[in-house]
Amino acid sequence: MxxxxxxxxxxxxxxxxxxxxxxxxxxxxxxxxxxxxxxxxxxxxxxxxxxxxxIEAVNGCPYNCAPDRRASLCEACAGSGPGRVARIxxxxxxxxxxxxxxxxxxxxxxxxxxxxxxxxxxxxxxxxxxxxxxxxxxxxxxxxxxxxxxxxxxxxxxxxxxxxxxxxxxxxxxxxxxxxxxxxxxxxxxxxxxxxxxxxxRSSANLAERVEIVKRRDAYERDPAAFVRSWSRQTLALRKRIVRAREALPGVTMPDEVLEKAVGLCVALGADGLRGELTLMRAARARAALDGETCVTEAILRSVAVPSLRHRLRKDPLDDTDAAIRVERAMEDVLVS
CATH class of the missing domain: 3.40.50.300 (P-loop containing nucleotide triphosphate hydrolases)
Structure with a gap:
C-alpha cells in the first residue's frame, strides 16, 4: 500500500x-x-x-531488539548472544x-x-x-x-x-x-x-489551502506511486533532518533561567505532578535540535508550551475558557524577559 x-x-x-x-x-x-x-x-x-x-534490529527477532542494548534484549536474543543485524x-x-x-x-x-x-x-x-x-x-x-x-x-x-x-x-x-x-x-x-x-x-478556513488539499488528494488518488515519487526529495530531506536532530539532541542544553520559567508556567497553571515540566523540557530540547539550535530559548519554550500543557489543566466548572487560551494567558504573565 x-x-x-x-x-x-x-x-x-x-x-x-x-x-x-x-x-x-x-x-x-x-x-x-x-x-x-x-x-x-x-x-x-x-x-x-x-x-x-x-532502525537496526537483531535479524529475525519478533520484538525488534536493538543489538547494541544488551540490557533490554528479549530472552531469546540475550540467550543466543549477538546475532546478525538487519535494518528494518x-x-x-x-x-x-x-x-x-x-x-x-x-x-x-x-x-x-x-x-x-x-x-x-x-x-x-x-x-x-x-x-x-x-x-x-x-x-x-x-x-x-x-x-x-x-x-x-x-x-x-x-x-x-x-x-x-x-x-x-x-x-x-x-x-x-x-x-x-x-x-x-x-x-x-x-x-x-x-x-x-x-x-x-481543525479544518482549515483558508480557501487557497483547502483548494490545495483537494488538488493534492486528487492527484494522489489518481496515481499514488507517481505522487509519492514527486515528493520523494522533500521526504528524504526531512528524514535527514530527523536523523541530525536525534544526533544533536544529547548536546542541547536548557539554561536554569529558562527551566525556572518552565516550572513557573506549570505552577501558574496548576498542573498536577511533574509530568508537565518534564514534557515541556523534553519537547523544548527536541524542538531546539530540530531547528539546529544548541540551547533552549524562551521563544522555543513558548512554541511547545500549548501542546505540552493544554491537556494537563484542572477543569474549572465556572470557567469554560479554551485550555490553549489559558496556557497563552499564563505565558504572558510568566514568560516575560
Missing part, C-alpha cells in the same frame, strides 16, 4: 511538529490528536511510517478499535499447538510496536480493560503474558499516538496524562 507523503500534507503544522518531536525524543511520551472527522489526523500519523529513518523500517503499528486482548498482547499459537502439540507464543501488536509507534484511532472509545493494559505496559516498558500455560515477558517500549473526536467521548484521565503532547486539529 502506498502511503500519502508526510511532506505533502497541507497545513496542520502543529500536528506535524508534534509527531516530529516525538520521533526525535520518544521520552516526550507520545501525541494525542483531537478534532472533528476529515481533518487529516490519521493521514498524518500513518504517513509518519514512510518518513521515519530505518521503524514500526508504526495500528491498534484497531475492535482488537482483542490476545491480539494486542499475544497468545498461544493454536494452529501449532493443535497440529504439532507444541506450545508456542504468537507475538501480538505490542511486540511489533517495540521501538516504534503504536497508533490508536478513536482512542477515546477504547475499552477500559484495554486502557488498563496499555497503561501497565507503557509504564513498565514490558509486556507480560501469563495464561494458557504460557509465561512470557518481552520488551515493549513504544510511542503512543492516538486520535479521536472529543464529541464522541472523553479519555480517562490516566490515559490522557500518558500523552506528552496534545493537539487540537
Amino acid at each position: 502506498t502511503v500519502y507523503p508526510f511532506t505533502a500534507i497541507v497545513g496542520q503544522a502543529a500536528l506535524k511538529d508534534a509527531l516530529l518531536l516525538a520521533s526525535i525524543d520518544p521520552s516526550i511520551g507520545g501525541v494525542l490528536a483531537l478534532g472533528e472527522r476529515g481533518t487529516g489526523k490519521s493521514t498524518a500519523i500513518r504517513a509518519l511510517a514512510a518518513l521515519l529513518p530505518e 523500517p521503524a514500526p508504526v503499528v495500528d491498534l484497531p478499535l475492535g482488537a482483542t486482548e490476545d491480539r494486542i498482547t499475544g497468545a498461544l499459537d493454536l494452529e501449532r499447538a493443535l497440529s504439532q502439540g507444541e506450545k508456542r507464543f504468537e507475538p501480538g501488536l505490542l511486540a511489533r510496536a517495540h521501538r516504534g509507534f503504536l497508533y490508536i484511532d478513536e482512542v477515546n472509545l477504547l475499552e477500559d480493560h484495554l486502557v488498563d493494559l496499555l497503561l501497565d505496559v507503557a509504564a513498565s516498558g514490558e509486556n507480560v503474558v501469563e495464561r494458557e500455560g504460557l509465561s512470557i515477558r518481552h520488551p515493549s517500549r513504544f510511542v503512543l499516538v492516538g486520535s479521536g473526536n472529543p464529541e464522541e467521548g472523553d479519555l480517562r484521565p490516566q490515559l490522557l496524562d500518558r500523552f506528552g503532547l496534545c493537539i487540537d486539529v
Whole structure:
C-alpha cells in the first residue's frame, strides 16, 4: 500500500511538529490528536511510517531488539548472544478499535499447538510496536480493560503474558499516538496524562489551502506511486533532518533561567505532578535540535508550551475558557524577559 507523503500534507503544522518531536525524543511520551472527522489526523500519523529513518534490529527477532542494548534484549536474543543485524523500517503499528486482548498482547499459537502439540507464543501488536509507534484511532472509545493494559505496559516498558500455560515477558517500549473526536467521548484521565503532547486539529478556513488539499488528494488518488515519487526529495530531506536532530539532541542544553520559567508556567497553571515540566523540557530540547539550535530559548519554550500543557489543566466548572487560551494567558504573565 502506498502511503500519502508526510511532506505533502497541507497545513496542520502543529500536528506535524508534534509527531516530529516525538520521533526525535520518544521520552516526550507520545501525541494525542483531537478534532472533528476529515481533518487529516490519521493521514498524518500513518504517513509518519514512510518518513521515519530505518532502525537496526537483531535479524529475525519478533520484538525488534536493538543489538547494541544488551540490557533490554528479549530472552531469546540475550540467550543466543549477538546475532546478525538487519535494518528494518521503524514500526508504526495500528491498534484497531475492535482488537482483542490476545491480539494486542499475544497468545498461544493454536494452529501449532493443535497440529504439532507444541506450545508456542504468537507475538501480538505490542511486540511489533517495540521501538516504534503504536497508533490508536478513536482512542477515546477504547475499552477500559484495554486502557488498563496499555497503561501497565507503557509504564513498565514490558509486556507480560501469563495464561494458557504460557509465561512470557518481552520488551515493549513504544510511542503512543492516538486520535479521536472529543464529541464522541472523553479519555480517562490516566490515559490522557500518558500523552506528552496534545493537539487540537481543525479544518482549515483558508480557501487557497483547502483548494490545495483537494488538488493534492486528487492527484494522489489518481496515481499514488507517481505522487509519492514527486515528493520523494522533500521526504528524504526531512528524514535527514530527523536523523541530525536525534544526533544533536544529547548536546542541547536548557539554561536554569529558562527551566525556572518552565516550572513557573506549570505552577501558574496548576498542573498536577511533574509530568508537565518534564514534557515541556523534553519537547523544548527536541524542538531546539530540530531547528539546529544548541540551547533552549524562551521563544522555543513558548512554541511547545500549548501542546505540552493544554491537556494537563484542572477543569474549572465556572470557567469554560479554551485550555490553549489559558496556557497563552499564563505565558504572558510568566514568560516575560
